[in-house]
Amino acid sequence: MYHKTPESITVTEAIKKMEHYCAYQDRCHKDVSQKLTTMKLIPEAKEKIILHLIEHNFLNEERFAKSFARGKFRIKKWGKQRIVRELKFRQISEYCIKVALKEISENDYLETFHEIAEKKFNTISETDTYRKRKKLIDYLLYRGWENQLVFEKINDLF
Structure with missing residues (x-):
């Protein structure tokens, strides 16, 4: 019995697979390009597939x-x-x-920031104030909150 090897996938089959891949969850061009690379397609076929996905609004x-x-x-x-x-x-x-x-409203943004900062502050069991401050600052900065917001909050809490 003949088994298909990954190299023998047709452009049509690849398009169907990629349509499903993009319909399941929004993807970026980089994700799609990486996925196509794993299918071992020639660059022209990859371009054709990406163009198809954009034209049919699977990729936006x-x-x-x-x-x-x-x-x-x-x-x-x-x-x-x-x-x-x-x-x-x-x-x-x-x-x-x-x-x-612009999808994130300023009110929701600030509300969420204060909520997670206070929640984290209350869960840090560190007794040394300096270490507790550092842990909270590191946590908030790692999560991508702006320096000025973080330091204003730190001053409020300590």
């Missing part, structure tokens, strides 16, 4: 950036700096990043 960088920003903010409680860093890592344009950040 702006939509990806918006849903990424909303999701990372709501679910992971990331600050704007971390979201921007991750979007840049995925080679998203400055324009799409700006549009994506």
Whole structure:
């Protein structure tokens, strides 16, 4: 019996697979390109598939950036700096990043920041004030919250 090898995938089959891949969850061009590389397609076929996905709205960088920003903010409680860093890592344009950040309302943003800062402050069992401050600062900065917000909050809490 004949088994298909990964190298013998047709462009049509690859398009179907990639349509499903993009429909399941918003993807960026970099994700799609990496996925196509694993399929061992020639560069011309990869270009053709990416073009097809864009034309049929399976691949939309702006939509990806918006849903990424909303999701990372709501679910992971990331600050704007971390979201921007991750979007840049995925080679998203400055324009799409700006549009994506508008998805987060300023009120929700500040409310979430204060909520996680206070929650974390109350869970740090460190008795040394200096160490407790450092742990909280590191935690908030790692999650991508702006320096000025972090230090204002630190001054309020200590």
